Amino acid sequence: MEIDNEQQLDETVHSLSDLLESGQDEEFINAFDNLHDFEMGKVYAALPAQVREVAWRTMDDETLASIFDNLEIEDSDVVDLLAELPPKKGADILERMYADNEADLLQAMPARMVATYLQLLPAEDAQEMRKLIKYDDQTAGALMATEYLAVQKGMRVAEVLEKVKEQASEAESIIYIYVIDAEQRLIGVASLRDLLTHPDEMLIDEITNTRVVSVGAEDPQGDVAQVVADYNFFSIPVIDKGQHLLGIITVDDIVDVIDEEAVGEYSGLAAVDVSQTDDTPWHSAIKRIPWLLVLLVLALTTTALVCSFEGSIRQAPVLAVFITLITGTAGNAGTQSLALSIRRLSVGNDKSVAKNFLSELLSAAILALAAGITIGLVVLFWRQNNDLATAIGLSMSAAIFLASLLSAIIPVIIDKLGYDPAVANGPFITTLCDLTSVGVYFIIAQQFLTYFVGS
Amino acid sequence: MEIDNEQQLDETVHSLSDLLESGQDEEFINAFDNLHDFEMGKVYAALPAQVREVAWRTMDDETLASIFDNLEIEDSDVVDLLAELPPKKGADILERMYADNEADLLQAMPARMVATYLQLLPAEDAQEMRKLIKYDDQTAGALMATEYLAVQKGMRVAEVLEKVKEQASEAESIIYIYVIDAEQRLIGVASLRDLLTHPDEMLIDEITNTRVVSVGAEDPQGDVAQVVADYNFFSIPVIDKGQHLLGIITVDDIVDVIDEEAVGEYSGLAAVDVSQTDDTPWHSAIKRIPWLLVLLVLALTTTALVCSFEGSIRQAPVLAVFITLITGTAGNAGTQSLALSIRRLSVGNDKSVAKNFLSELLSAAILALAAGITIGLVVLFWRQNNDLATAIGLSMSAAIFLASLLSAIIPVIIDKLGYDPAVANGPFITTLCDLTSVGVYFIIAQQFLTYFVGS
Numbered sequence: 001m002e003i004d005n006e007q008q009l010d011e012t013v014h015s016l017s018d019l020l021e022s023g024q025d026e027e028f029i030n031a032f033d034n035l036h037d038f039e040m041g042k043v044y045a046a047l048p049a050q051v052r053e054v055a056w057r058t059m060d061d062e063t064l065a066s067i068f069d070n071l072e073i074e075d076s077d078v079v080d081l082l083a084e085l086p087p088k089k090g091a092d093i094l095e096r097m098y099a100d101n102e103a104d105l106l107q108a109m110p111a112r113m114v115a116t117y118l119q120l121l122p123a124e125d126a127q128e129m130r131k132l133i134k135y136d137d138q139t140a141g142a143l144m145a146t147e148y149l150a151v152q153k154g155m156r157v158a159e160v161l162e163k164v165k166e167q168a169s170e171a172e173s174i175i176y177i178y179v180i181d182a183e184q185r186l187i188g189v190a191s192l193r194d195l196l197t198h199p200d201e202m203l204i205d206e207i208t209n210t211r212v213v214s215v216g217a218e219d220p221q222g223d224v225a226q227v228v229a230d231y232n233f234f235s236i237p238v239i240d241k242g243q244h245l246l247g248i249i250t251v252d253d254i255v256d257v258i259d260e261e262a263v264g265e266y267s268g269l270a271a272v273d274v275s276q277t278d279d280t281p282w283h284s285a286i287k288r289i290p291w292l293l294v295l296l297v298l299a300l301t302t303t304a305l306v307c308s309f310e311g312s313i314r315q316a317p318v319l320a321v322f323i324t325l326i327t328g329t330a331g332n333a334g335t336q337s338l339a340l341s342i343r344r345l346s347v348g349n350d351k352s353v354a355k356n357f358l359s360e361l362l363s364a365a366i367l368a369l370a371a372g373i374t375i376g377l378v379v380l381f382w383r384q385n386n387d388l389a390t391a392i393g394l395s396m397s398a399a400i401f402l403a404s405l406l407s408a409i410i411p412v413i414i415d416k417l418g419y420d421p422a423v424a425n426g427p428f429i430t431t432l433c434d435l436t437s438v439g440v441y442f443i444i445a446q447q448f449l450t451y452f453v454g455s
Numbered sequence: 456m457e458i459d460n461e462q463q464l465d466e467t468v469h470s471l472s473d474l475l476e477s478g479q480d481e482e483f484i485n486a487f488d489n490l491h492d493f494e495m496g497k498v499y500a501a502l503p504a505q506v507r508e509v510a511w512r513t514m515d516d517e518t519l520a521s522i523f524d525n526l527e528i529e530d531s532d533v534v535d536l537l538a539e540l541p542p543k544k545g546a547d548i549l550e551r552m553y554a555d556n557e558a559d560l561l562q563a564m565p566a567r568m569v570a571t572y573l574q575l576l577p578a579e580d581a582q583e584m585r586k587l588i589k590y591d592d593q594t595a596g597a598l599m600a601t602e603y604l605a606v607q608k609g610m611r612v613a614e615v616l617e618k619v620k621e622q623a624s625e626a627e628s629i630i631y632i633y634v635i636d637a638e639q640r641l642i643g644v645a646s647l648r649d650l651l652t653h654p655d656e657m658l659i660d661e662i663t664n665t666r667v668v669s670v671g672a673e674d675p676q677g678d679v680a681q682v683v684a685d686y687n688f689f690s691i692p693v694i695d696k697g698q699h700l701l702g703i704i705t706v707d708d709i710v711d712v713i714d715e716e717a718v719g720e721y722s723g724l725a726a727v728d729v730s731q732t733d734d735t736p737w738h739s740a741i742k743r744i745p746w747l748l749v750l751l752v753l754a755l756t757t758t759a760l761v762c763s764f765e766g767s768i769r770q771a772p773v774l775a776v777f778i779t780l781i782t783g784t785a786g787n788a789g790t791q792s793l794a795l796s797i798r799r800l801s802v803g804n805d806k807s808v809a810k811n812f813l814s815e816l817l818s819a820a821i822l823a824l825a826a827g828i829t830i831g832l833v834v835l836f837w838r839q840n841n842d843l844a845t846a847i848g849l850s851m852s853a854a855i856f857l858a859s860l861l862s863a864i865i866p867v868i869i870d871k872l873g874y875d876p877a878v879a880n881g882p883f884i885t886t887l888c889d890l891t892s893v894g895v896y897f898i899i900a901q902q903f904l905t906y907f908v909g910s
Contacts, residue, residue, distance in 0.1 A: 034666055038686045072685065161651075168648045175630060175689075192647070193623045196616075211489055229714065230527065231493045232707035234630075234689060251706050252687035255713060259684065262717030263798075269724050270794030270881065271787065281817035288791050288818075289825050295787050296780075296826060300833065303780045313772045320768045320775035325751075325758045327779055328889050331786075332726065332750050332882035336743050339725030343718075362736035363743075370744050371751060378755065426725065426881055427787035434783050 012043055017051045025058045033063070041070035045081060056085060065096035068105070075108035083113070091120035098172055099146040100253065103132035107142075140224045141217035143257070144238040144247030145172040150180050151204060153187060158200035164192065173235045173250050179208045186237055186245040188212050214239045217246055222346070224249060225257045265346065269339060271295070271425040295431045302327075302435045309442040312449060318383075319445055322392050323438065325375070326399050330437040331430035333367055334403035338429045341408045345421050353412065364404035372397030387451035395444045399437035406436065467498055472506045480513045488518070496525035500536060511540060520551035523560075530563035538568070546575035553627055554601040555708065558587035562597075595679045596672035598712070599693045599702030600627040605635050606659060608642060613655035619647065628690045628705050634663045641692055641700040643667050669694045672701055677801070679704060680712045720801065724794060726750075726880035750886045757890045764897040767904060773838075774900055777847050778893065780830070781854050785892040786885035788822055789858035793884045796863040800876050808867065819859035827852030842906035850899045854892035861891065 012035075019028040032055075035043060044067045047055055056064060064085075071078045082090050082105065094102050094117060106114050106129055114133075118126045128146060135141030149171045151160050160177060168174050177195065179188040188208035198207055214237045215224045228236055228251060235250040267274045271291045279287070306313075306323070313320050337360065344356065376393025380386065407429045411421035467490075474483040487510075490498060499522045502510055511519060519540075526533045537545045537560065549557050549572060561569050561584055569588075573581045583601060590596030604626050606615050615632060623629050632650065634643040643663035653662055669692045670679045683691055683706060690705040722729045726746045734742070761768075761778070768775050792815065799811065831848025835841065862884045866876035 036666065036668065036686060070687070165651045168652050174648055174651075193629055196620045196629075197623050211491065213491065229707075229710045231491060232525070234706070251689070251710065252684075255684045255706065255710060258710060258713050258717070262713070262721070266717070266721055266724065266794065266798070269721065270790050272791035272794055274794050274798040281814045281821065284795070284814070285818040285821035285825075288788070288822060292784070292788060292791070292822065292826060293829060296784050296829060299780050299783045302783070303776055306776045306779060310772050310776060313768070313775045317765050317768045317772065317775075320772070320778065321758055321761045321765060323775065323778055324761060324782055324889050324893060325754045327783070328754045328757070328886055329747070329751050331783075331885065333743070333747060335725050335882050335885075336727035336747070339721065339727055339729050340739070343721070343729040359736045359739070363740040366736065366740035367743060367747065370740075371747060374748060374751060427790050430786060430790075430885065431783055434779050438779060 009042060009046055012039075013046045016043065017047060020051055020054050020058070028055070029058055032059075037066050037070040038072065040067045041072065045071060045073060045077070049084070052081075052084060056089075061089075061092050061096055064093045068093055069097050069101050075104050078105055079108050079113070087116055087120055091117050095121055095125050099128065099132060099247070100142075100144055100172075100249075103129055103135075103142070106133050107137070135217060138221050139217065140215045140219045140221060140238050140249060141246070143221055143224070143249045143253050144217070145250065146247045147172045148178060148235075148237070148245070148248040149174055149176070150178040150184075150245055153179050153181060153205050153208070155204045156200065157195055157198050157202045157204060157207070160190075160204050161195055161200075164195070173248060175234045176237075176248075177204075178212075178237055178245055178248075179204060180245055184245060185243040186212060186214060186239050189237070212237065215249070216241070221257045222261055225254050225261070228254045229258070261346075265342065268342070268420075269426045271427040291425075291427065295427055298428070298431045299434065302431070302438050305435065305438050306442075309446075312442060312446055316445075316449060318388065319442070322379075322395075323441065326392070326396055326441050327434045327437045329371060329375075329396065330399035330403035331433045333364075333371070333400045334407035334429045334433040335426050337364070337404040337407035338411065338424060338426060341411045342421050342424075345411055345415050356412075357409070360405065360408040364401050364408070367404060368397040368401035371400050387448045391445050391448040395437075395441040398440045398444065399433075402436045402440060403433040406432065464497060464501055467494075468501045471498065472502060475506055475509050475513070483510070484513055487514075492521050492525040493527065495522045496527065500526060500528060500532070504539070507536075507539060511544075516544075516547050516551055519548045523548055524552050524556050530559050533560055534563050534568070542571055542575055546572050550576055550580050554583065554587060554702070555597075555599055555627075555704075558584055558590075558597070561588050562592070590672060593676050594672065595670045595674045595676060595693050595704060596701070598676055598679070598704050598708050599672070600705065601702045602627045603633060603690075603692070603700070603703040604629055604631070605633040605700060608634050608636060608660050608663070610659045611655065612650055612653050612657045612659060612662070615645075615659050616650055616655075619650070628703060630689045631692075631703075632659075633667075633692055633700055633703075634659060635700055639700060640698040641667060641669060641694050644692070667692065670704070671696070676712045677716055680709050680716070683709045684713070716801075720797065723797070723875075724881045726882040746880075746882065750882055753883070753886045754889065757886070757893050760890065760893050761897075764901075767897060767901055771900075771904060773843065774897070777834075777850075778896065781847070781851055781896050782889045782892045784826060784830075784851065785854035785858035786888045788819075788826070788855045789862035789884045789888040790881050792819070792859040792862035793866065793879060793881060796866045797876050797879075800866060800870050811867075812864070815860065815863040819856050819863070822859060823852040823856035826855050842903045846900050846903040850892075850896040853895045853899065854888075857891045857895060858888040861887065 016028060016031060019031065032040065044052065044055070068078060068082065082093065085093065094105065106117065118129065121129065147170050149164060149167055151163055164174055164177065175192055177190045177192065178186060179190060181187050188210040189212045190204055190208050194207040213227065213231060215227060217238050217240055224236065233251065235248045237245055238247045238249060240246055263275050272288050372393045375396045376389045379392045380389035383389070410424045414424055415421040471483060471486060474486065487495065499507065499510070523533060523537065537548065540548065549560065561572065573584065576584065602625050604619060604622055606618055619629055619632065630647055632645045632647065633641060634645060636642050643665040644667045645659055645663050649662040668682065668686060670682060672693050672695055679691065688706065690703045692700055693702045693704060695701055718730050727743050827848045830851045831844045834847045835844035838844070865879045869879055870876040
């Protein structure tokens, strides 16, 4: 029944547009109301602009706010859709949206536009927005909705249930009811489930869990996601440093955070932004060229290094044969170490940095040994030359050992310096490993040079 | 307040163990009950085995079931914990767990153990489990709980609310109430929110949304996650082919699925399983060696190819200088294309395979041109040799073009053949690109050989 492919969307958009264009406004509204919130957003954005011109006039503010709450496209595109409405209408919609989405849109607007809307919004809402849009993009504050259910301690279950009923249509989530003191400080949480299963005259305090898990407004979103995922919460309260309840973050926003983080890590590993899967060829290429050229320049240092050993190659051309084998294999080991290292940084484990380093050292040594011995034996059987086999085996071991260690440590260093460790991406690491591998290879090979010239 | 590092966990485990060992069972139970479900699981698993021996005797079945429901460790480890209890006790716990978790544990047990528990479970529960454990690991069926709230159509709001209150403590989620007909077929959904805000005497049918989005029991979990994430649902019903309601999947399970899928894609890209961040060095190396050796063998074909051009290198050793530059850069472009291609397969876009291919072709051509011209100019200024510059520029363009295309297409082909496209991982692709790059490079370079011998 869902609208989950282009064809179904096209058909729905088409039939809805037809209704409006033939003046069947009533039928349009009915058909539109039948859609799920998420589908309404999808369809609204896909309507031809001139149909939208008519469409929004047939809808009440509540429906439009729900549409704008559920548009799963870039915030800047949502802003464009909002700008199609007269400013006063736009402000009415904004006010009716959930605070987190409203703030997201304001943050995506040019300053002039923000000023216009802030003036048109009711004073109270405008003030709240001024606070919310200050939170950094990646913090809990930027993710929180302010439509939560909070009650004073000392209330009775029946009173609380009455309040839940009153606020149910506005609150972003009614699963948890937060219990606060007179100063708005968060002191506990009760579940609607408990409310429903306890007698009306009971004090809310008796079913309040005072070990409430909360996050700070400045906490990184990744950490919030981890807590929500661990504890299986449907929502989590956000507090300031004085324990005051500021808002809640619901699990549907957490799902988006986890998705974005995963896409980010994945993009980082490959040195390309994979978030847009339907870019034009031109845009796709433009996005990839910068890193590719940076890496090209870095690769030139490897070229210069090989160049300085041109004399050795002239004496023993066989050396050239094994360059790719050694750089390639070391690069592969490096990519593995890198992925493990970045993952360890993002998930965290319980060991100290020193212990992790030692562990990596040992694991790199085992890998180096395994690959070195394997390739040494292969070369021995293939070329029947002890010295060449020893040189290649040793080089391979050294190159893999170095590549694994470097790839494991570089993200940790970048992280300690306060940067995003994903800057050390896979292609960057392989290019860097090429450099160290070539260096190690020729230094070792030169020691054996006299033994296998002409082999 | 959370237990989110090793030290806090150690302290909690220590103080709880002390209580039990000094015979303060009452205090132990109180302190333990104060923990969140997730923390209970974490602490229980971390208690020394001989303390657990005493601990489980002090707890009621309800608490133990909640602990086993909330253990976020490997299922096989949970099974070990369960095996510490007498079989009858273990069966009592299993029966009280949520059906999805219960089925997960049974699936992780050796057949003998499953048989024992199935005999000890009440007939009804055993029969349900026999059904559930049949679902394939990666399907919606394996993820669903059977503790949902369903009511017959035609009931009044007050009756439904009464039913909700009765079942609240058992249902996995009380946010949605599913409406079914006499044959257990799913016909709609109502929210607890709507129940609370509508008059008692109203028919549930009037607040039932009949456009209910559901998933099939055999649907892949990734697809289910996508729907839940898009629609911002807290849970989604699972039906069989006859529209009969079988169970529900809650968003907390979806969060885990998204996490696992991300880790899987990420591991795939790097050819290493990153899911265990605290492996021993030995285990970590053992996991990495197989792929590394497979790739080493593949890399040997590249070596053999270079070897066949040893004559050219002998004539013009300068050729060896640029091997790494060309293989490395082509490999980087390949990794980018691969990541984009795999992402496109997993998320899907609205274009046809042919359109995506054409788009990739154009984008590869732009990249190839940009990198080829850049490197051609660099070589021209550096070596002052037109022919060498042309040869290197051309080789670079051809290698990048081929690498990008291959890396984009191979996952699509693997996918069409019915395998997991992540088999084509980053290191595999770079190793393969090494082969094509070396081939293209020497074939092009040989055409120019006479012009730059000795340069």
